[in-house]
Amino acid sequence: MNLREIAWKIIKSSLEVVNPKLAVKNYLSYDEKERKIKVKDREFEIKGDIYLLSVGKASFPMTEGALEILGDLVKKGYVVVPYGYEGKLTGNIEILYSSHPIPDKNGERAAKTILNFVESLKEDDILVFLLSGGGSALLPLPKEEITLEDKIETTKLLLSCSARIQEINAVRKHLSKIKGGQLAEKCKGTIITLVVSDVLGNPLDSIASGPTVPDPTTYQDVFTILKKYDLWEKVPERVRELVKKGILGEIPETPKFINERHFTEVILSNRSCIERAIERAKELGFNTLFLTGFLEGEAREVAKVIAGIVKEIKFSQNPISPPCALIFGGETTVTLKGDGLGGRNQELALSFAIEIQGIDGVVLVSFATDGRDGPTDSAGAFADGNTVERAEELGMDPVSYLLNNDSYHFFEKINSLIKTGPTHTNVNDMVVVLVE
Structure with missing residues (x-):
């Protein structure tokens, strides 16, 4: 797996x-x-x-x-x-x-x-x-x-x-x-x-x-x-x-x-999700760190903070040593400046991918629990250290997509969207980061 x-x-x-x-x-x-x-x-x-x-x-x-x-x-x-x-x-x-x-x-x-x-x-x-x-x-x-x-x-x-x-x-x-x-x-x-x-x-x-x-x-x-x-x-x-x-x-x-x-x-509430995520990550053999259930702020900026934590783990094994799972709950926001299509979870994932490009053994999933992230049919997206490379091989510029708030079309082209349809529940968002 x-x-x-x-x-x-x-x-x-x-x-x-x-x-x-x-x-x-x-x-x-x-x-x-x-x-x-x-x-x-x-x-x-x-x-x-x-x-x-x-x-x-x-x-x-x-x-x-x-x-x-x-x-x-x-x-x-x-x-x-x-x-x-x-x-x-x-x-x-x-x-x-x-x-x-x-x-x-x-x-x-x-x-x-x-x-x-x-x-x-x-x-x-x-x-x-x-x-x-x-x-x-x-x-x-x-x-x-x-x-x-x-x-x-x-x-x-x-x-x-x-x-x-x-x-x-x-x-x-x-x-x-x-x-x-x-x-x-x-x-x-x-x-x-x-x-x-x-x-x-x-x-x-x-x-x-x-x-x-x-x-x-x-x-x-x-x-x-x-x-x-x-x-x-x-x-x-x-x-x-x-x-x-x-x-x-x-x-x-x-x-x-x-x-x-x-x-x-x-x-x-979102707390129920968080508690189960922590439990499941431990069952799967990961050292687990729950960081906050109040993840808020501009999605692309929040992603930079998460990426910074991942880099520290990779560099110094702090604040937790791999293999580890970082668990977040909350709901970020997006200030629309471009005319693209996306949602807060997809934008967070794209910004994260840009920040960790080239770093192996890392994956992030950012997910809206209602199954709909922004005005899209996607619930969120996956991002890892190879996301940017895969996009560039297709002639795509990840930064341009981010600046245009077009995270949906970015992840659609590299097959990294999450599509569940309506989940018939709604308890904010979940972000899970795994580091090997």
Whole structure:
């Protein structure tokens, strides 16, 4: 088995443990005798009807898990997923398709349907809300002061700069009717939210823009973020006017408190992937070093740091001696300057390949756990010390591809892309580096 095959074994093993269906079944239970829904130590007495809502990339398996527990108790439910996600569900469950990461009209229609659904719940009803990454884009419902087109344009601008997901979602929340705790505020019943986290550190207000939890961010924060990335003059005028009104208190802030009857629990995160990767690397005979679960920053610059660690290991056997595995979790960003195609994981891998060219016995795999890295059909890429040489033999200049943000076409030509299709989970990214 070569290093690339071993690295993929580690990634694949990590993916297997972040199974949303099993996670839901591990946390959610139903006591038929007492007629109670239980989530770990919390109990919810069933007095009215049970409804289900599932939004995000992990919606299908999460819903399957919930239906195996609750079955016919669920009177009605909705599942909102990105295009291309296929699944069959039992019971009175309606599937709505929407666009990710850029919102569209179908998403707006889905969001209106969901809002009407939630507002119709009675005081004794319980809504089991299954939430995973992608929810922000899948349910776009702009405030009256702006249009969907305004929100789409703003989203595109935010995604093309190096803004962190927490910052992007802070803006999204203040342009929306349902994000940032506003969905919970409109519900008369009780909401039990189970979350598969795609945000580092699992801040509940940032995961899918926190529709059922209090929002600590403000319109002033939105202004600061747009200024920070030089977007204030670029976003639509209606967005600027909305933010100004919010800062002046002319329109309400997002909710800072949510009724305590609502409950939210993270059931799966990147940490689960990391723990399994460490375990699997050790099983395969590698000295293993977990460096961080908070890998952030510009992808090409992060790659240089990782390459520097690899060079030190090769030169001095520090901070760990070969054969070794370096494990990272997190999510980097890319500032788009070229007009190429790629994603943060592919860009990280390309930058890494340039930095370690000519060094034997090294392989990196950078992988998006949802199976989609940026606006591509690839989940990530492999890179090693011979990547640059193989590309140059085909007449390619790796640096030019990097400068043009065209990592997808670079790795496509040397057969180093990873294509899994939708994985139906989403817990950030994994980077595994093996050094012999």
